[in-house]
Amino acid sequence: MxxxxxxxxKQQLATMTIxxxxxxxxxxYWGANKYGQRxxxxxxxxxxxxxxxxxxENIRLxxxxxxxxxxxxxxxxxxxxxxxxxxxxVDIVGGNHLTGYEGLPESESQEPGPxxxxxxxxxxxxxxxxxxxDEPVRFVTVERVLKDLGVAKTVRVRIGQTLxxxxxxxxxxxxxxxxxxxxxxxxxxxxxILGIWLILRPLNKLNVALSQRSxxxxxxLTLNVPQEIRPLLQTINHFMLQLASTLDGLxxxxxxxxxxxxxxxxxxxxxxQNALTEHDPGxxxxxxxxxxxxxxxxxxxxxxxxxxxxxxxxxxxxxxxxVPLDGLIEEVCREIAVSAxxxxxxxxxxxxxxxxxxxxxxSLKQMIRNIVENAIHYSPENSVVAVDLLSGAKxxxxxxxxxxxxxxxxxxxxxxxxxxxxxxxxNNPRSGSGLGLAIAQEVAAHHDANLQLKDxxxxxxxxxxxxxxxxxx
Numbered sequence: 153m154x155x156x157x158x159x160x161x162k163q164q165l166a167t168m169t170i171x172x173x174x175x176x177x178x179x180x181y182w183g184a185n186k187y188g189q190r191x192x193x194x195x196x197x198x199x200x201x202x203x204x205x206x207x208x209e210n211i212r213l214x215x216x217x218x219x220x221x222x223x224x225x226x227x228x229x230x231x232x233x234x235x236x237x238x239x240x241x242v243d244i245v246g247g248n249h250l251t252g253y254e255g256l257p258e259s260e261s262q263e264p265g266p267x268x269x270x271x272x273x274x275x276x277x278x279x280x281x282x283x284x285x286d287e288p289v290r291f292v293t294v295e296r297v298l299k300d301l302g303v304a305k306t307v308r309v310r311i312g313q314t315l316x317x318x319x320x321x322x323x324x325x326x327x328x329x330x331x332x333x334x335x336x337x338x339x340x341x342x343x344x345i346l347g348i349w350l351i352l353r354p355l356n357k358l359n360v361a362l363s364q365r366s367x368x369x370x371x372x373l374t375l376n377v378p379q380e381i382r383p384l385l386q387t388i389n390h391f392m393l394q395l396a397s398t399l400d401g402l403x404x405x406x407x408x409x410x411x412x413x414x415x416x417x418x419x420x421x422x423x424x425q426n427a428l429t430e431h432d433p434g435x436x437x438x439x440x441x442x443x444x445x446x447x448x449x450x451x452x453x454x455x456x457x458x459x460x461x462x463x464x465x466x467x468x469x470x471x472x473x474x475v476p477l478d479g480l481i482e483e484v485c486r487e488i489a490v491s492a493x494x495x496x497x498x499x500x501x502x503x504x505x506x507x508x509x510x511x512x513x514x515s516l517k518q519m520i521r522n523i524v525e526n527a528i529h530y531s532p533e534n535s536v537v538a539v540d541l542l543s544g545a546k547x548x549x550x551x552x553x554x555x556x557x558x559x560x561x562x563x564x565x566x567x568x569x570x571x572x573x574x575x576x577x578x579n580n581p582r583s584g585s586g587l588g589l590a591i592a593q594e595v596a597a598h599h600d601a602n603l604q605l606k607d608x609x610x611x612x613x614x615x616x617x618x619x620x621x622x623x624x625x
Contacts (some may be wrong), residue, residue, distance in 0.1 A: 162348055169344045177333045184329030185322070192321035196233065200292040200311055201277055203229045207242065207309045208275060213298035218244060218305060220251050233317035239284065245295065245306040256310050257282045262293065287314050354381050362388075370396035413453060420446040475516055477507045477551060477619075478541055484521045485539055488528065496533030499524065503541030507551045509619050511599045519595035522588040523555050523615050530559030530613075553617040561613040567605045 206226040212219050220242050230238045241252035259280035278293045291312040298305045354377040361373055372389040420443060427439040485501045492499045509516075527537045535558040542552040562570055571593040589603075596603045601619045608614040 162352055165348050165351075166345065169348075170341070173337050173340055177337055180333045181326065181330050184333070185326040188322040188325030188329070191325060192318040195321065196313065196318040197279060197290075197292065199229055199232060200279075200290070200313055201294070203227070204277070204292050204294040204309045204311045205275065207240070207311070208294045208296045208307070211242065211296065211298065211307050211309075213300040213303065213305060216300070216303050218250060218298065218307060222251070230311070230313065233313065235316045235320075236314040237285070237287065237289075238314075239289065239312040241310045243308050243310075245308050247305070250307075252310075256291070256312065257284055259291075284312060289314055290318075351378075354378055358385065358388075370399070413450065413457075416446045416450040416453065420450065472510045472512060474508050475511050475513045477509050477516070477553070478503060478505060480513060480517055481520055481539060481541055481553065484517060484524060488521065488524060492528045492537070495528060495531075496535075497528050497531045498536045499528070499539065500536050501539045503539065505541050505543035505551070507541060507543050509551060509599070515595045516599065519592045519617075520553065520555075522592045523617075526588045527555055527557035527559065527613070527615070531557045532559065535559075550619040552619070554614060555617075556608045556612060556614040558608065558612040561607060561611065562605060570605070571603070 203226040206223050206229070207220075210221045210223050212221075227238075239253045239256060241254065241256045242250040244250065259282060262278040262280045264276075264278050275294050275296055279290060280293075281288065281290045283289070289312040291310055294309045296307050296309070298307055354375070357375060358373070358377065358381070361375060370392045372392060373385060375385060377385055423439050423443045423446060427436050427443065430436040430439060481503060482501055485499050489499050524537060524539060531537055538554075538556045540554040540556075542554070570589050572590060593603055596617060599619070601617055604616045604618065606614045606616060
């Protein structure tokens with residue numbers, strides 16, 4: 153038999169955790185990278201804006217001429233990024249170029265920045281990026297309106313800066329974020345591995361407790377396990393209790409069966425030995441008859457034991473199906489009618505109901521057969537064993553099977569014992585195994601049915617089998 157593929161819960165948990173951690177790390181790094189780029193952009197945009205405002209504040213209108221006085225502080229501010237190149241230009245909107253680099257690029261799609269309050273009032277600010285002098289450059293544009301004696305001119309200040317410093321700052325922020333995320337992942341992995349070991353430790357304890365048990369130790373396990381593992385522990389304990397009950401029953405049954413077989417075997421051997429040494433033909437004939445009787449008794453006992461073992465297996469393994477109870481009873485009556493007539497007993501099936509019950513056909517047939525054969529065995533000659541079947545419509549519950557005989561009956565005080573295995577009444581002169589009614593009781597209990605013993609007036613015994621639930625045809 154091919155063993156099913158096994159898998160490791162520890163490995164699955166570790167794999168899922170690592171995948172989730174790396175997804176988290178990737179998302180965190182992406183977010184940190186975006187944050188770093190935005191932070192660097194904002195920081196250096198402020199430097200550019202500050203320098204542009206300082207230049208704009210130092211431009212004035214004098215005698216209808218624009219005078220530009222570039223402050224040193226503006227260039228000191230731009231020098232905070234020493235690796236970057238800076239480009240600037242001051243122009244009159246719609247007019248002449250005043251100072252700085254001529255031909256600096258312009259962009260129609262500028263990013264409007266927040267209007268900044270300066271010493272000369274509110275000035276609009278905008279940004280754009282483009283390639284200039286074979287390098288990516290970010291430009292800031294600030295416009296200022298100059299007025300003097302009815303003359304108004306708009307001056308535009310543009311300052312551009314390459315992106316080396318801001319990219320370096322963004323990369324530094326991203327790298328520090330990656331280091332923090334990497335450290336978190338390492339610590340998290342160590343803690344998760346420790347947590348997985350602690351979580352799975354109760355399973356290892358359960359495995360050790362089971363492996364150290366002896367084959368005959370079926371006592372329930374008493375371990376302190378988490379709530380998630382407790383149902384498994386309860387299932388194992390329930391299975392062990394069932395196994396212990398089965399083994400105890402098997403041990404008890406084997407001992408009783410050995411005792412029951414030993415008795416007829418001893419009698420058979422004794423009678424056979426006596427027949428060998430007996431010289432009187434009449435006595436020898438009687439001894440041989442007793443040998444035959446012991447053989448019949450032994451055969452019946454062995455047959456009942458085998459039937460009992462087969463039924464025990466079926467009751468644990470077979471699933472219920474719809475069984476036509478009326479057809480089953482008719483079949484039993486036909487099979488034992490001839491042997492009953494040889495004993496001078498007639499079997500009469502009186503039922504007319506058509507009834508279907510849920511159960512195991514083989515087990516139900518054995519139950520009814522044992523009860524009918526038991527009735528035939530104890531019935532006197534020229535008597536009738538009556539078998540009847542009533543549907544649920546004629547009873548207060550489900551279907552009812554009634555088997556009546558005209559035998560000696562069972563005293564009231566012994567009826568609670570006759571369903572025990574191998575029980576034999578001390579006042580019963582007839583031979584038997586004591587298993588017939590015990591098997592019938594076990595099958596009835598498995599099918600949620602009740603066996604009741606009643607007197608059959610004026611003489612005899614009536615066995616009633618009460619089923620619960622049916623599907624009438």
